[in-house]
Amino acid sequence: MASFDHTAHSLSSPIPAAPFPSRAGIGLKAQHYQEVLDLAPDIGWLEVHSENYMCAGGPTLSWLTAMRERYPISLHGVGMSLGTASPLDQVHLKRLVDLERRIEPGGVSEHLSWSIADGVYLNDLIALPYTEESLDVFATHVLEMQDALKRRVLIENPSSYLRYAHSVIPEPEFLLEVTRISGCAVLLDVNNVFVSAMNHGFDPVQYLDQIPADQIGEIHLGGHSQTIIDGRTIRVDDHGSRVCDEVWALYERVIERCGAKPTLIEWDSNIPELSVLLDEAAKADRILERAHNKHPENPTEVSHAVIG
Amino acid sequence: MPSLAELQNAMRAVSLGGDASALSDVIIGDGFAPEQRLNIHRNNTTILLGEALGATYAVVHKLVGDDFFDAVARLFIRAQPPRSPCLFEYGEGFADFLATLPAAADLPYLPDVARLEWVWNEAFHAPDVKPLSSHDLAAINPEAYGDLVLTPHPSLRLLESPFPIKEIWDVNQPGADPEASVSLDEGPQALAVLRPGATVDMIELSPGGIALAGRLVEGARLEDAFSTAQDVASTFDPAPTLAVLISAGAFHRHALKP
Numbered sequence: 001m002a003s004f005d006h007t008a009h010s011l012s013s014p015i016p017a018a019p020f021p022s023r024a025g026i027g028l029k030a031q032h033y034q035e036v037l038d039l040a041p042d043i044g045w046l047e048v049h050s051e052n053y054m055c056a057g058g059p060t061l062s063w064l065t066a067m068r069e070r071y072p073i074s075l076h077g078v079g080m081s082l083g084t085a086s087p088l089d090q091v092h093l094k095r096l097v098d099l100e101r102r103i104e105p106g107g108v109s110e111h112l113s114w115s116i117a118d119g120v121y122l123n124d125l126i127a128l129p130y131t132e133e134s135l136d137v138f139a140t141h142v143l144e145m146q147d148a149l150k151r152r153v154l155i156e157n158p159s160s161y162l163r164y165a166h167s168v169i170p171e172p173e174f175l176l177e178v179t180r181i182s183g184c185a186v187l188l189d190v191n192n193v194f195v196s197a198m199n200h201g202f203d204p205v206q207y208l209d210q211i212p213a214d215q216i217g218e219i220h221l222g223g224h225s226q227t228i229i230d231g232r233t234i235r236v237d238d239h240g241s242r243v244c245d246e247v248w249a250l251y252e253r254v255i256e257r258c259g260a261k262p263t264l265i266e267w268d269s270n271i272p273e274l275s276v277l278l279d280e281a282a283k284a285d286r287i288l289e290r291a292h293n294k295h296p297e298n299p300t301e302v303s304h305a306v307i308g
Numbered sequence: 309m310p311s312l313a314e315l316q317n318a319m320r321a322v323s324l325g326g327d328a329s330a331l332s333d334v335i336i337g338d339g340f341a342p343e344q345r346l347n348i349h350r351n352n353t354t355i356l357l358g359e360a361l362g363a364t365y366a367v368v369h370k371l372v373g374d375d376f377f378d379a380v381a382r383l384f385i386r387a388q389p390p391r392s393p394c395l396f397e398y399g400e401g402f403a404d405f406l407a408t409l410p411a412a413a414d415l416p417y418l419p420d421v422a423r424l425e426w427v428w429n430e431a432f433h434a435p436d437v438k439p440l441s442s443h444d445l446a447a448i449n450p451e452a453y454g455d456l457v458l459t460p461h462p463s464l465r466l467l468e469s470p471f472p473i474k475e476i477w478d479v480n481q482p483g484a485d486p487e488a489s490v491s492l493d494e495g496p497q498a499l500a501v502l503r504p505g506a507t508v509d510m511i512e513l514s515p516g517g518i519a520l521a522g523r524l525v526e527g528a529r530l531e532d533a534f535s536t537a538q539d540v541a542s543t544f545d546p547a548p549t550l551a552v553l554i555s556a557g558a559f560h561r562h563a564l565k566p
Contacts, residue, residue: 057436079393
């Protein structure tokens with residue numbers, strides 16, 4: 001992992017981000033548990049939504065433990081709501097810490113967004129207004145999450161469908177300012193950048209090029225859908241299809257510039273056969289392999305492929 | 309310009325079905341009405357929480373069909389939105405909510421089917437602990453059985469219904485015979501639902517059996533639980549019910565309380 005400026009953050013014992021390999025991983029879905037164990041596919045790592053495994057016991061937790069014995073695991077949270085103005089849900093934070101201790105994941109990530117207001121969980125990753133107030137709230141919450149976990153976390157850029165009149169900081173600047181204040185890494189979702197760029201009419205390349213290579217700990221690739229409203233297209237980040245060609249092209253450009261990074265194939269709705277996810281992962285691996293050959297000074301981290 | 313807290317509370321209200329016009333100065337329309345953009349988020353909340361509810365209440369969903377379920381889920385989500393991001397815990401009040409809906413009155417068994425799905429869900433996610441076995445009780449002098457107090461396994465739930473809910477549940481599982489049907493005359497039914505290992509089990513109990521199990525779960529001595537069960541069914545013999553419950557893994561610990 002590239003060097004990183006730790007001066008601004010307050011972890012008592014920081015654990016470096018991205019001990020999972022710079023290979024492709026897949027989002028693990030319940031439909032594929034048995035097949036993954038039976039076939040033991042050659043994939044770099046698996047990612048799960050943390051909230052699905054915060055149960056006291058039962059088969060889902062047993063499945064995850066079995067997976068952890070075979071693959072590095074990334075815990076990807078959708079419920080911490082780091083962008084909510086009110087204090088973090090301490091019960092939820094404790095449950096994440098407990099899960100993190102149990103699973104010893106390669107990475108822990110969350111979103112640059114909010115999902116909770118007045119104690120209600122909306123099950124939606126809503127973009128923030130990018131203001132000084134939001135920056136203070138968000139960075140403080142990232143620091144609190146990292147202090148609780150005693151590790152650096154990764155923060156994912158959102159896909160967005162609206163902008164706020166009082167938003168004053170461009171999103172990539174806001175995200176980089178969060179990394180500077182908190183010491184977190186970036187989980188760069190290339191599909192989200194593309195979705196937002198198409199929805200708001202900005203240049204996705206310009207956005208992606210602003211994120212320094214050494215801040216990127218992980219990349220997400222997923223599919224999105226298109227909805228027509230009043231004759232205009234809105235792209236919706238539903239993770240229900242293959243990664244589109246435009247996003248693959250943007251991804252190749254990021255990897256060309258930054259070298260190989262752990263890359264996730266996400267698929268959360270209309271979940272296909274496991275082979276389709278593995279096929280997408282193999283496509284990402286081929287792009288990563290070319291980067292390895294081109295950047296021999298940026299070695300792969302395959303030695304971490306089986307941890308623990 | 310609203311504070312972040314004001315903005316989020318206003319958007320929460322919109323995502324739960326409230327009027328979006330108060331936010332029209334805050335959201336940039338950019339080719340759309342601000343309400344149309346907020347509606348994308350309202351749809352996300354409604355659809356994704358509806359899917360979470362449908363995963364927990366798959367049999368209810370199958371019984372009422374997509375359109376009815378979506379409509380009921382939308383009402384429920386707006387009345388009782390989740391307070392935790394762990395959505396496997398969401399929907400505890402759904403059975404009671406169904407019971408209040410006039411539109412569901414044609415399916416009187418629906419709330420009890422939902423109750424069964426909820427306790428199944430609770431059992432599925434309950435702590436993993438080793439159940440008590442009959443060997444653990446072998447050393448007890450039979451004369452002291454009346455003093456026995458049994459701590460329930462953390463996954464154990466008891467449920468009673470005037471309807472044959474287990475049969476309704478069974479014929480609506482994936483892979484069940486599509487021709488199979490259930491007569492409502494097969495009810496009433498009393499069930500112990502539990503997950504001592506990897507799978508959730510449902511055990512049918514007699515009226516005396518559920519009375520006995522209910523008192524034991526409350527922490528009653530076996531003698532007192534038996535007495536209650538005999539009040540329900542005068543010829544009740546506790547031995548077969550106890551044997552079934554213990555071998556099913558319904559208990560966790562035991563103690564003697566003379």
